[in-house]
Amino acid sequence: MHARMTGALLIGLLVLLPVARAQDLPRSGQPVFDRVVELVNTNFYDDKALDRFNAAVRAEINAAAAPISATSTANRVNQAIASVLASLQVSHTGRFTTGSIDYFELSDIFRLAIRNDTRRLFPPDGEARYPGIGMVTSVLEGKRFVSDVYDGSPAKKAGLLVGDEIIAVDGKPYSEIGSFDTKVGRGVEIRLRRHRDAEPLSARVEVERLRPLPMFQRAIEESMTISEHNGRRIGYVRLWTLSTREGLDIVAEALLHGRLTDAEGLVVDLRGRWGGGPADAAEFLVGGTPTFRLVPRRGDPTLANFRWKKPVVALIDKGTRSGLELFAYTLRQNAVPLVGERTAGALLAGRAYILPDDSLLELAVSDAVIGDDLRLEGVGLAPDVPVSFPLAYAAGRDPQREAAMGEMMLILGAGPIGIPEWDRSVTR
Incomplete structure (x- = not known):
């Protein structure tokens, strides 16, 4: 989830979590491995999983073929850390190295959590690039x-x-x-x-x-289009993540008086990279309050609150995770059709830590419960209109997006005319 939200959750959480004494933890002598073990035992949200985790740790330390020790090779350490983290069987938990795009994107998303390390990791200004x-x-x-x-x-x-x-x-x-x-x-x-x-x-x-977050913000803005089908204008925007500072404001401005203002309906693409964002991020599409501006004596009015009042269709798949998954759930609760594939089932609060070798550990530090007892973690949301997306050699073809356009045309009363024949069977 969003770094600012995670930080707020963590303040109260650290008081409640049982802190294992360092001398009681299994030790290998390998500093990166041992730091992962310490962080999980201190901060992981579910203490019931720690016995299973520490059993996996001891198994790696005592492995007959290749025990983890101070002299273990980098490949062996990587394999051992991946194995013990996998034993937790949850999302928002993994280790990322500087050879991956995920490392840099997560470093920017969790920039506040790792702020004491950013100038050293990303000189000279501490901005992940x-x-x-x-x-x-x-x-x-x-x-x-x-x-x-x-x-x-x-x-x-x-x-x-x-x-x-x-x-x-x-x-x-x-x-x-x-x-x-x-x-x-x-x-x-x-x-x-x-x-x-x-x-x-x-x-x-x-x-x-x-720079990951500015790049995502640009990607959100550049994704916005209006296409005409059977005389009806359908807007489209892809929310790559909810963690950008102004991404949602850019979409709201475009819907109010920008490139999406003439759309009769909106397809919002939640097939993202990362989640993040506030819990009420979807309110601008389905909330009940009116659009609200602040009008000063001098200068331009400021958009304080925007509400879209026209139809919405949402696209989902396994990339719909964390805050985007909550966004999709909110839309469904407001009768917005979900098109595509089941979401990731990855709704926990995570936090990032920098390890001794400068790799990044993302760790689930809080459960996420919707209402009284609904959890999407490990479950996800099934689409209302199932449409698969064969990736290999797709040549840019996107059957899920075309199906969402067909769904919107049915909502607008235009019928599925103009949608390729292979999509008509999946529209309602």
């Missing part, structure tokens, strides 16, 4: 495919599409950070395959030094 092109990939059956292209990014401008198979970058295997390190301000050649069994293509992409 990484060399990249605004593309995220996933590995399927041993091949690497583009799973996300951030709107407004160099990858988007160069024409890379979701579903492209990435073969090489400048003739070498793809690495999230390593492929672009030392190449900021220069172009790289991406070798890709767009269609199964087709000949590879090449794309030249400019490398930038990306």
